[in-house]
Amino acid sequence: MVELRSTINELLTKSAAAYGSQDAIRYKVKSAGEDGKKETVIESKTYAQLKNDSDRFKAAIEKLGEQGKHIAIIGATSYSWIVAYYGVVNGGSVAVPLDANLPAGDLCELIDRADVTTLVFDEAKADVAVMAVEKCAKLKNIIAMDSGSKVPDAKYMWKLIDEAQPTAGYEPKPEDLATIMFTSGTTGKSKGVMLTHRNLAENATALDMGYESGTVLMSVLPIHHAYCLSMDILKGTSIGAVICINDSLLRVAKNIKLYEPNMILMVPLMVETLAKKLEEASLIPAPIVKAKVFGRQFHTICSGGAYLNPAYIDLFKKYGITILQGYGMTESAPVISTNTNSDFKAGSIGKCMPNCEVKIVDEELWVKGSSVMQGYYKMPEETAQTLEDGWLKTGDLGYIDKEGFLFLTGRKKNLIITPNGENVSPEEIENKLGEERLIQEIIVRDSEGIIEAEIFPDLEYVKKKKIKDVKASLQEVIDEYNKTAPLYKRIFKLKIRDAEFEKNTTKKIKRF
Amino acid sequence: MYEKLVDIICNYVEVKKEDIKPESRFMEDLGFTSFDFMSMLGEIEDELDVEIDQEKAADIRTVQEAADYLEELM
Numbered sequence: 232m233v234e235l236r237s238t239i240n241e242l243l244t245k246s247a248a249a250y251g252s253q254d255a256i257r258y259k260v261k262s263a264g265e266d267g268k269k270e271t272v273i274e275s276k277t278y279a280q281l282k283n284d285s286d287r288f289k290a291a292i293e294k295l296g297e298q299g300k301h302i303a304i305i306g307a308t309s310y311s312w313i314v315a316y317y318g319v320v321n322g323g324s325v326a327v328p329l330d331a332n333l334p335a336g337d338l339c340e341l342i343d344r345a346d347v348t349t350l351v352f353d354e355a356k357a358d359v360a361v362m363a364v365e366k367c368a369k370l371k372n373i374i375a376m377d378s379g380s381k382v383p384d385a386k387y388m389w390k391l392i393d394e395a396q397p398t399a400g401y402e403p404k405p406e407d408l409a410t411i412m413f414t415s416g417t418t419g420k421s422k423g424v425m426l427t428h429r430n431l432a433e434n435a436t437a438l439d440m441g442y443e444s445g446t447v448l449m450s451v452l453p454i455h456h457a458y459c460l461s462m463d464i465l466k467g468t469s470i471g472a473v474i475c476i477n478d479s480l481l482r483v484a485k486n487i488k489l490y491e492p493n494m495i496l497m498v499p500l501m502v503e504t505l506a507k508k509l510e511e512a513s514l515i516p517a518p519i520v521k522a523k524v525f526g527r528q529f530h531t532i533c534s535g536g537a538y539l540n541p542a543y544i545d546l547f548k549k550y551g552i553t554i555l556q557g558y559g560m561t562e563s564a565p566v567i568s569t570n571t572n573s574d575f576k577a578g579s580i581g582k583c584m585p586n587c588e589v590k591i592v593d594e595e596l597w598v599k600g601s602s603v604m605q606g607y608y609k610m611p612e613e614t615a616q617t618l619e620d621g622w623l624k625t626g627d628l629g630y631i632d633k634e635g636f637l638f639l640t641g642r643k644k645n646l647i648i649t650p651n652g653e654n655v656s657p658e659e660i661e662n663k664l665g666e667e668r669l670i671q672e673i674i675v676r677d678s679e680g681i682i683e684a685e686i687f688p689d690l691e692y693v694k695k696k697k698i699k700d701v702k703a704s705l706q707e708v709i710d711e712y713n714k715t716a717p718l719y720k721r722i723f724k725l726k727i728r729d730a731e732f733e734k735n736t737t738k739k740i741k742r743f
Numbered sequence: 744m745y746e747k748l749v750d751i752i753c754n755y756v757e758v759k760k761e762d763i764k765p766e767s768r769f770m771e772d773l774g775f776t777s778f779d780f781m782s783m784l785g786e787i788e789d790e791l792d793v794e795i796d797q798e799k800a801a802d803i804r805t806v807q808e809a810a811d812y813l814e815e816l817m
Contacts, residue, residue: 481785504778
């Protein structure tokens with residue numbers, strides 16, 4: 232049974248008191264075996280250790296004079312990342328989790344826009360830290376999660392933690408800003424979603440999904456995503472779960488065997504790949520296949536972030552695995568609705584969370600309640616367009632049936648939701664590629680789960696430069712763009728037009 | 744390595760062996776999703792006892808590029 236928590240500090244403190252000696256986090260480390268060969272072992276930290284380490288990091292942040300400031304965290308999911316996050320927010324500072332896959336220049340722009348004064352990074356992102364020191368004028372402190380960082384003047388996080396003495400310090404209030412999370416906007420510029428302690432803590436604890444403490448969950452999604460941070464880390468902590476860190480997307484199958492989880496939070500893309508694995512062995516009895524792929528103890532997949540074909544729910548059911556489809560967005564911290572074991576309807580995205588209410592306005596889903604964000608950081612116009620009298624306009628079209636289950640029917644906003652739950656702004660890519668001389672007009676859209684660009688080339692330029700193979704030249708432009716873009720923003724389909732796009736009265740290209 | 748890789752690809756996506764060319768692109772031509780591709784590389788890690796860097800893997804586009812990268816690791 233989970234009680235409602237209204238600050239993240241309360242959430243962690245009560246879990247540490249209730250589950251102190253139980254494992255909170257498990258992760259893989261490489262150590263030299265007896266034969267000198269590297270071998271992988273699992274290490275773990277208890278709830279008491281997690282609380283103690285994060286309290287010390289909170290004290291270290293205070294000592295640096297950074298209490299209440301904006302602190303960016305960048306890196307893959309790790310124990311250090313989680314300690315840094317809890318330490319920052321529980322000391323009343325604002326965490327800014329950043330997408331480690333973005334190019335260094337883009338990250339520096341976000342660091343600047345979010346008024347970040349301290350950056351915590353893992354060594355794989357040392358290049359970002361070096362560039363940020365040079366380019367981000369407001370940045371005062373650089374903290375490395377790993378020892379021996381090559382970044383000059385970086386302080387070592389675990390040395391700071393060892394030297395710090397936990398103090399009572401600042402106790403965050405429910406209305407305090409806890410986190411700014413960047414999300415793709417429809418205008419092409421990513422927006423910093425401001426979430427308070429109440430937004431995040433109540434979203435994570437409002438719904439009792441019936442899981443016992445000690446439930447083993449494996450965290451596979453990127454931790455800077457609201458879905459992972461809220462549901463794996465915050466909800467996981469609140470129920471006393473054992474959170475196992477998947478170290479690479481390459482090793483999901485291997486790590487399932489290693490950690491033997493009971494449940495995993497996934498995006499539909501992962502469900503689809505695992506479904507192929509199950510179907511490959513369709514002649515073998517289902518319990519044997521399930522035991523081989525997931526282990527006997529595995530029972531639940533929570534799916535969110537994008538549309539999931541309901542056929543997968545039936546397929547996994549044959550193997551004794553329940554898929555619970557949910558729905559949300561960063562702006563609502565993030566879960567808006569979810570199916571549960573006791574309240575389930577195929578094809579729906581479940582019932583609204585108990586701390587929120589929903590209504591339909593001109594077919595669009597609007598949400599109100601304690602999960603709804605405070606607005607976009609320093610973007611009053613975008614905030615006013617999205618929030619109205621406390622109601623969040625989701626941009627999704629849908630309906631509510633008589634029993635209160637929500638169903639989605641389409642999107643109002645022009646945003647691509649990829650099958651792995653990433654939101655991609657077509658305008659952002661169009662603006663970038665539109666700068667190319669060879670491109671006169673471009674539309675970027677989703678095409679069966681991958682991003683497609685439809686281009687009308689600048690024929691005068693083609694003539695002037697005597698370009699013979701326009702398609703090959705455009706493909707070169709796309710290849711160049713793809714080299715610097717993160718995987719989920721890459722264009723994998725190119726369509727060339729021989730006429731201009733149809734325009735509306737304001738001379739904008741008609742998208743649909 | 745190339746031949747071995749082609750065999751593994753055939754286990755992952757519905758494509759005929761003879762249709763796989765060195766210049767075939769995993770996502771555009773062979774119908775891989777990004778997670779299919781990562782999962783396949785995970786299986787190759789085990790089979791060849793090598794360690795693949797996820798960031799480098801994300802830059803691989805063609806079958807030949809994958810074969811070259813795996814050769815390097817061996």
